Amino acid sequence: MNPLRDFQRRWMASTSAPLRFPEPGRVEVPVEDYDGQMLSQIVGSGGVPAATRLGAYRLQYWFRLITLMQKDFPLAGHILGWEEFNPLAARYLQEHPPTEDLDRLGDLFPAWVRAHGTSALAVEAARVDLAWNQAFSAPVLRIPGSADLERLGSGETSIVLQPAVRILSATRDWFTLRLGLLQELSVPEGSPKPLRSAWIVSRTGSILRAEPLEPLLATFLRDLRRRPWIDALERLAGKHPEATGSIPDWFARGLALGWWGVMAD
């Protein structure tokens, strides 16, 4: 094997070896995990031995990733407490190492914590965190103009939900809590007050917002993700004829809040 590549393989194995969390709040860098040949190539000097020098890179690797997870999942961290969150994030990262795009580091985290028996509340918190992150980094479609709106009635429209729009069910008012956490305000310990509802997360410019949705509007918007306007409208009229009168208001509201975009031709 190319000697440089062999060096890099040994380095990777040593610096991505997992940290140990022997008790809450304590982290260990076990040196017995190091590849002996790797260690023998590093010069210890100035009272700093080779293992400590390699350990500096190992700590940097893990701390960078765990810190990113903390930033991406403030609600999950708040619910679990950081002493429980950090080892959990480390285990997740071991199974799902980072790819090129660090914005996608936590994409599988809600499903992973769910599969690993974490409390339902923490799973829900992680889901909301992920929706928020995805809404922030989603691409934007063209905003509908008057010509698009005129075609709406004919059913020939290519108006769809913006990719940034996320609709999710929640049993708590996570969004007020998240804003408080991000602004480093003093927030109460534990979970936020119960508030069973569907929520919509949307973005206008760089501003993200979240608000509760009427159940029928949530159903309609979810349907719009799967099928064209005309089909979604027909299904709504078939199942909930009483709701069709609300559609102009819903549409105007969405227009004001940046829910709608136009698919490129």
Added chain:
Amino acid sequence: MSRTFARDAVGVGLRPPHFADAFQDPSGVDFFEVIAENYLGTGPVPAANLEKARMLRPVALHGVSLDLLGTDPLDLEHIRRVGALAEDVGAPCFSDHLCWTRLDAWRSHDLLPTPFTEEIADHAARRAEIVQGLLPVPFGIENLSSYAAFSGSTLTEWEFYKRVVDGARVWRMLDINNIFVSARNHDFDPRDYLESVDWDRVLYVHLAGHHIRPDGLRIDTHDAPVCEEVWDLYRDAWALGGPFPTVIEWDDNLPTWARLVEEAASARTRRGSPVSYAARTALAAA
């Protein structure tokens, strides 16, 4: 068209928490440097902010994922995208580090060292030459700070760096703080490093703060003001090879925008007068 900056310009690394204040009042800063990878995605928010930055000041692009010392094939698509971004924003140059970052599917998201040998330097030079060939702007290589030195090294760090830059016929993006951090961690004289620099090939220099661990190891954290010893080294560099553009990097424990601008102002006041490189060379020859 690219927008250049003056040879004695002082810029800052522009980070998202500073956008609002920087866009409102960019005075005191001659140019911005941004992390290219943060603007290569599809998200409209970063693109809109980059557009605002570009309207106010020239924007230099700085990368963290070229993998010059890597053994995976170069990511040519990434380099092309960086080139397109450079054209979009009119960047005067692009720089990335003399390091490796990945291996097969593994991404370190860190800037990793190798032993300093002629073979490895030549390997990196070949890759850097390809990068420059694909880019529409000058390509600068940044020297690394490191916490580990290797028994297999046959060159000093500055010999290694010079061999790569000269071999590829590219530019230096010289990090003064990195020189100092490596010098302290590996017990060499940072002034020996400065003496090896061909200052005409320096695109600009970086200054930043670093952290000293209890065991004495210095870590390049970019989370503090530039320390006095690095300011001293900057002054020496300026006397040796100035004028050159300067960027203050501050990535963690971010200060207010006003404090960052103050740090940029310090660079102007602390460096003194440059002795012209040509004059110094003539003096040395005499």
